[in-house]
Amino acid sequence: MFKIDYGAGGAVVLSGRLDAAQSPVAQAFLDRVQGAVTLDLAGLEYISSAGLGVLLKTHKRLSAAGGKLRLAGASRHLLDIFRYSGFDQIFEIVPSS
Amino acid sequence: MADLEPILAVATKLAAPFDLETMLAEVADAAKRVLHAERSSVWLYEREADELVLRVAADLAPVRIKAGTGLVGACARGREIINVPDCYADPRFDPSTDRRSGFRTRCLLTLPLVDHKGLLVGVMQVLNKTGGAFDAADEALGAVLAAQCAVALQRTLMTAQLVEGERLRRELEMAHAVQMSTLPAAMPAVAGYDVYGTFIPADICGGDTYDLALIEQGLLVVLGDATGHGIAPALSVTQMQAMLRMALRMGAELETAYLQVNNRLAEILPGDRFITAFIGLLEPAAHRLRFLSGGQAPILCYKAARGACVEYPPTSFPLGAMALPRSRQAVAIDLEPGDVLALLSDGIYEYCDFGEERVRELLAAHHGKSAAEIAAAVLEAVKAFAAGAKQEDDMTVVLVKRAPAASRVFMRDLDSLEKIFAFAAAEVDEELRPAVELALEELFTNIVRHGRQGEAPVRIDIGPIAGGVEVSLVESEADPFDPTRAPEVDTSLPLERRRPGGLGIHLVRKVVDSIEYRYAPESRTGRTTFRKTKGKADVQD
Numbered sequence: 001m002f003k004i005d006y007g008a009g010g011a012v013v014l015s016g017r018l019d020a021a022q023s024p025v026a027q028a029f030l031d032r033v034q035g036a037v038t039l040d041l042a043g044l045e046y047i048s049s050a051g052l053g054v055l056l057k058t059h060k061r062l063s064a065a066g067g068k069l070r071l072a073g074a075s076r077h078l079l080d081i082f083r084y085s086g087f088d089q090i091f092e093i094v095p096s097s
Numbered sequence: 098m099a100d101l102e103p104i105l106a107v108a109t110k111l112a113a114p115f116d117l118e119t120m121l122a123e124v125a126d127a128a129k130r131v132l133h134a135e136r137s138s139v140w141l142y143e144r145e146a147d148e149l150v151l152r153v154a155a156d157l158a159p160v161r162i163k164a165g166t167g168l169v170g171a172c173a174r175g176r177e178i179i180n181v182p183d184c185y186a187d188p189r190f191d192p193s194t195d196r197r198s199g200f201r202t203r204c205l206l207t208l209p210l211v212d213h214k215g216l217l218v219g220v221m222q223v224l225n226k227t228g229g230a231f232d233a234a235d236e237a238l239g240a241v242l243a244a245q246c247a248v249a250l251q252r253t254l255m256t257a258q259l260v261e262g263e264r265l266r267r268e269l270e271m272a273h274a275v276q277m278s279t280l281p282a283a284m285p286a287v288a289g290y291d292v293y294g295t296f297i298p299a300d301i302c303g304g305d306t307y308d309l310a311l312i313e314q315g316l317l318v319v320l321g322d323a324t325g326h327g328i329a330p331a332l333s334v335t336q337m338q339a340m341l342r343m344a345l346r347m348g349a350e351l352e353t354a355y356l357q358v359n360n361r362l363a364e365i366l367p368g369d370r371f372i373t374a375f376i377g378l379l380e381p382a383a384h385r386l387r388f389l390s391g392g393q394a395p396i397l398c399y400k401a402a403r404g405a406c407v408e409y410p411p412t413s414f415p416l417g418a419m420a421l422p423r424s425r426q427a428v429a430i431d432l433e434p435g436d437v438l439a440l441l442s443d444g445i446y447e448y449c450d451f452g453e454e455r456v457r458e459l460l461a462a463h464h465g466k467s468a469a470e471i472a473a474a475v476l477e478a479v480k481a482f483a484a485g486a487k488q489e490d491d492m493t494v495v496l497v498k499r500a501p502a503a504s505r506v507f508m509r510d511l512d513s514l515e516k517i518f519a520f521a522a523a524e525v526d527e528e529l530r531p532a533v534e535l536a537l538e539e540l541f542t543n544i545v546r547h548g549r550q551g552e553a554p555v556r557i558d559i560g561p562i563a564g565g566v567e568v569s570l571v572e573s574e575a576d577p578f579d580p581t582r583a584p585e586v587d588t589s590l591p592l593e594r595r596r597p598g599g600l601g602i603h604l605v606r607k608v609v610d611s612i613e614y615r616y617a618p619e620s621r622t623g624r625t626t627f628r629k630t631k632g633k634a635d636v637q638d
Contacts, residue, residue: 020542021511048538049601056595063592077531084607085600086588
């Protein structure tokens with residue numbers, strides 16, 4: 001089950017599985033965020049290219065307005081995916097605390 | 098009663114455990130001494146041929162006469178003493194022997210040798226009584242002696258038969274041990290496969306053998322059957338197996354190994370012996386079994402997708418029948434999930450004419466079971482069919498079964514993803530799951546996006562392979578669409594130029610071991626297959 005919402009510290013918390021069927025849900029939520037946004041991915045178990053597409057589209061929109069998307073707390077598996085897709089060169093990746 | 102003493106002396110002597118040759122000589126000698134004759138001979142009766150046999154010397158062929166022929170034959174038929182006091186005056190006497198030997202036979206006493214159960218053992222003949230002809234007293238004395246000799250000879254003959262039986266029994270035991278020693282001690286473990294072999298010797302052991310062994314080139318699969326029974330064929334198949342393993346261990350190709358073994362066997366096997374054999378090598382990762390079969394047939398492969406057997410003919414004549422000038426190309430069998438290659442020796446097909454059709458039916462009925470269970474079902478059916486008839490030949494079963502894939506169909510809809518993940522969770526090890534799930538999603542969403550509405554659902558097969566899984570996405574009634582030909586994504590582009598498209602297949606390539614696409618135009622079926630194994634790190638950039 002995929003969930004996306006604001007967390008206690010202002011970050012956007014994603015949890016569960018972000019697959020092609022859930023990416024419209026993520027997209028709809030992220031279309032509303034502004035500025036420099038941190039995504040807390042500690043609870044995100046899975047992401048596919050559809051989810052990466054949502055992150056890329058959002059990051060592009062925010063960058064154009066001087067903002068950005070930071071990715072925090074990603075698991076080893078997610079970090080691999082970011083690396084394979086070159087996202088580690090596009091996004092600021094915050095190591096898990 | 099002065100003559101009693103030599104008789105008793107003879108009785109004591111005849112009680113000794115002589116072999117047949119010695120006993121015959123002793124009996125002849127006793128007759129000569131007791132009846133004061135110049136010469137004597139002892140003929141043995143052979144019931145089956147109804148002939149009397151005289152062993153002249155160890156290195157000469159024995160003399161044979163039909164019962165009823167001549168004086169000896171007449172004595173055997175009538176079982177009565179024949180006393181001929183003047184041979185040349187008697188028409189029953191055949192003087193040709195005298196003419197050849199130069200000996201002059203004056204008188205003859207011919208006595209039947211009948212044992213205490215009334216069985217005719219042979220005929221004893223004494224020639225030329227010293228100083229006259231044989232009289233009534235000699236006949237009486239001879240009768241007593243003949244009875245003694247008959248019992249002694251019968252006892253010796255029976256002992257000889259027992260010894261011969263024991264020798265045969267030991268040889269069969271040895272043949273059995275030789276045969277058993279060539280069989281695998283345990284079934285090799287081949288990931289994604291279930292292999293099983295079993296061998297049930299007939300009473301008289303034949304020359305079957307089988308092999309299932311993991312070697313460098315793959316899984317060696319052998320079923321062999323040498324002509325004949327006993328220790329010689331057992332040794333021949335053992336030789337074949339040893340040579341084969343040796344050739345393969347030295348790195349020979351299947352074709353070369355087969356050629357060499359065949360030609361060597363042609364040199365060393367006796368002219369009337371040959372070996373029918375299936376020799377195959379399975380590459381488990383490629384699911385391809387290549388084989389050569391010298392006269393071993395039928396080769397049946399149950400195809401799970403078709404629900405029926407495919408039969409392959411042998412590739413050439415039996416091994417060792419004659420030398421091959423050059424190697425022949427091996428035949429390849431591609432094993433799909435759930436397929437069963439069944440190699441059965443002719444001891445099964447020919448057991449009361451059990452036949453091929455019954456084997457095909459059994460495979461169709463039991464293919465879903467384990468290889469051991471399928472073999473048991475076949476043997477049980479053969480036994481039931483034979484209904485107690487004697488097993489004339491060895492029965493050997495060798496089965497190579499590719500593990501069936503778990504298979505599910507999914508509607509072409511992104512809502513199916515949840516069900517696909519649940520399917521993967523049930524079939525795939527946790528360690529491999531992230532990669533398999535990602536690959537499944539990317540390939541499935543590709544199909545959904547590129548396919549037309551209302552097309553047939555997508556089938557997903559997940560089957561085990563060594564250390565991992567093989568996953569296929571099968572689209573029927575589809576146009577060719579090869580996802581592996583998507584252009585490479587340049588992941589080093591700056592943000593402005595990055596597009597999400599094409600990233601999916603790029604990621605799949607990164608996380609799985611291999612991926613391939615095959616399209617069958619005749620059934621308009623596209624199949625994308627990827628493999629993922631443990632311990633293999635994702636491909637690095």
